[in-house]
Amino acid sequence: MTQATSSKERTLCMIHTVPGLIAVLEPLLARDVPGWAHFNIVDESLLKNTIRDGAPSHATMRRLLGHVASAVEAGAEAILVTCSSLGAATEMVRPFFAETLVRIDEGMALAAVTGYRRIGVLATLHSTLEPTTALIESTARTRGAADRVIHSKVCEGAFAKLTRGDTDGHDRMVSDAIADLADSVEVVLLAQASMARAWERYGDAAGSCPVLTSPELGMVHLGRVLNG
Known part of the structure; x- marks a missing residue:
């Protein structure tokens, strides 16, 4: 987990399956989402297993739910899932949290x-x-x-x-x-x-x-x- 937060700002967590996306998205975040600090969670296995299985498996969905729960426990008020392959998993997770959950696409x-x-x-x-x-x-x-x-x-x-x-x-x-x-x-x-x-x-x-x-x-x- 990489972190860049300030106590004066609200907090967003970005969940990635491709580490290289952090460098792409962080400048856009600073430009388009002012007033929000952020931290990142990276789990490449979510995408690798989804490719292997053809779609998010129940195990992958549980893993994503766990990451979202960890983000909320760490103080995130909103979560961005940056992997489009996890779309179905994100929709499954959404009802379990009051926090804002957004898909990158x-x-x-x-x-x-x-x-x-x-x-x-x-x-x-x-x-x-x-x-x-x-x-x-x-x-x-x-x-x-x-x-x-x-x-x-x-x-x-x-x-x-x-x-x-x-x-x-x-x-x-x-x-x-x-x-x-x-x-x-x-x-x-x-x-x-x-x-x-x-x-x-x-x-x-x-x-x-x-x-x-x-x-x-x-x-x-x-x-x-x-x-x-």
Whole structure:
């Protein structure tokens, strides 16, 4: 657990499965969520086990519940789960706590359904595609936008390249997949925060089709939820 708190501020806990996301999200947190101190909990096994099992298992859900409970006991008034693959687990945990619990991809889903009808979702993991698609569908229903059409696609092999350290290969594959999907939709959503770098490197891949990523939109949404 890494910590950066002040007694004068309210406290947020971010729960990560990818340690590298801390450096990505902390500057956005400082910009978009003023007045909140924070600390981080990192558990890479939550994602590894979800990939192995194809979805969050009961054991993974219990582990996440334990992390949220630990965060609350440590003083967190709000918790951000930064792994999109844990979407179903996060929804399972939510009713057990009065504290605010937010998913990193909520802001991206909201931006998609309020601005576009034909929505493309791109992931490099099957375990992420289903919960992200389900979140978009539920957000659309809540917003009275049930006519949204979702096109989902997995960029097969890209995540394996990333785990082997081939970031260039991963980013090129994601860029090519963005270009393919952009031909049939009005907006492309990148289901994993780790995919955002590919868009930053190859930003012209989608042509005029907008591409939404979860870190930026997730933090803007978090700021609105916590600070009004």
